[in-house]
Amino acid sequence: MKQLIDFIPLLLFVIVYKLAPRTFDVAGHAVTLGGIFSATAVLIASSLLVYGVLWAHQRRLEKGQWVTLLACLLFGGLTLAFHSETFLKWKAPAVNAVFALAFFGSHFIGDTVLVKRIMGHALTLPDAIWARLNAAWIVFFIVCGAANLFVAFTFERFWVDFKVFGSLGITLLFLLGQGIYLSRHLHDGQPKQEK
Template identity: 35%
Template structure:
């Protein structure tokens, strides 16, 4: 309950800006932490993970279906160094949405049908490792499909 607002503050102090998704995540984390403390029930903490992943998936899918550019393209393609065809951005966006949906559903299963110590290890190590692996796979996909710039000719 303390680290999330501190991370937001640190982000603001360093970059003078906090992304909307970070603010929303902080609000969800703080709300579910408060509910956990008020009602003395760990179910709220367990649901928090699922809701955050579902919100990420929803935002990705919404952006793909109802906005000009998929969210993943706005997040990664805004620096102009990563150039992909629109079809690749859409596939990458969809892949991340599916990944988040899978994580949300898997969290429900592990959180409510397995022992709490198994869920804690799954949340801390399993979801972190899964996200890291998916990130690496995304980087490979991006570099494999990047638009190649024509080589500059050197005149002598």
């Protein structure tokens, strides 16, 4: 459920982006709705609202949510300040790079890889499997970041669609592959049953 909540700002961004630009009068100010810049403003506002509600309800945000929110504020703010969508195009690659570095760094910092810290409460696996799984997440984040970067600057017309639907598809395929991989190894960390 938490992952779906994280998609609300992105879905609102896509909806507003796809609208034909229209100008409305709001309290004596002309407000344009539709296109990249109003979609970016909606992304920032909805991210603040969603994560603000989560903060008020849980009194905390996960580290990944902080990274996403700060990247949204930074790259979205720069997009609006300089009226250039180039900054927003760098958001997904930058966030993916931060996650890849965090997973990579966990091989050298601390005694447990990051994926085990995240999922270890639910699964018991040998350390070698955790290390492979962590490496798979590193590759996943690198591929996602590179794919977003490539599409954003090569196929600009399809960038927003790819950002939402392409990235979601890549994520679902990765999670399916991870599930298949884990299903083969779930018994590896369990104590053997006596017959």
